[in-house]
Amino acid sequence: MFGQDPAGPLLRTVGGDTLPRPQSSYGSQKFVGEMLVAEYSRRNYIRGRSVRLMTVSVRAGAPSAAASSFLSGIIREPFAGLRSVCPVPKETPVALSSPSNTIEGILRAAVSDETSWGSRTAMNLPALTATPREMVEALEEVAPGSATLIDWELDDEVIDIVTTWPAHFSTKRAEALGLQTNASFREIVEDYVGSRKEAIA
Numbered sequence: 001m002f003g004q005d006p007a008g009p010l011l012r013t014v015g016g017d018t019l020p021r022p023q024s025s026y027g028s029q030k031f032v033g034e035m036l037v038a039e040y041s042r043r044n045y046i047r048g049r050s051v052r053l054m055t056v057s058v059r060a061g062a063p064s065a066a067a068s069s070f071l072s073g074i075i076r077e078p079f080a081g082l083r084s085v086c087p088v089p090k091e092t093p094v095a096l097s098s099p100s101n102t103i104e105g106i107l108r109a110a111v112s113d114e115t116s117w118g119s120r121t122a123m124n125l126p127a128l129t130a131t132p133r134e135m136v137e138a139l140e141e142v143a144p145g146s147a148t149l150i151d152w153e154l155d156d157e158v159i160d161i162v163t164t165w166p167a168h169f170s171t172k173r174a175e176a177l178g179l180q181t182n183a184s185f186r187e188i189v190e191d192y193v194g195s196r197k198e199a200i201a
Helices: 025-042 070-079 099-111 132-142 156-162 172-176 185-195
Strands: 084-086 094-097 128-130 150-152
Touching: 070 084, 070 132, 070 185, 094 099, 099 185, 128 185, 132 185
Parallel strands: 084 150
Antiparallel strands: 094 128
């Protein structure tokens, strides 16, 4: 949704008042959805809330075709004893959130009173900025030797997509509701291990 407009300045940090400028049909559809929720809420057709999710890692299940899939795969697959590919440079920053933090954000949006929630516009959920190198280092701390199952094979198509995503978010509105980002990616890895014991080889 916050794509890099070729005619605009580099978007380094997304704040609560940053105007979305989608560069794909997917991003445009999400933005339209937010506007419909806001408008229908204004007209009292519904009581609606919209939250903007960060890339969720570590996701359970099989790999998908999404460009972001590797951000779970480079953790999930090694834990299962499988090889995984990281298609972007090791120092590429990305904005992440654990499944549990993401669910907490959605639930908090649903139960907050109108005064606390404030604006009808969508709210950015908190994000942890990390690089694949930092992610794999956290994996190696929790499961020594697992990093040997990761192949660093650059894919220009994925790089062109991922490097346009903003990696830094200012989330004061979410923080005012008591939501916080994960303290570290190691915390996310440990959360995955604790909740998905059946997925660990």
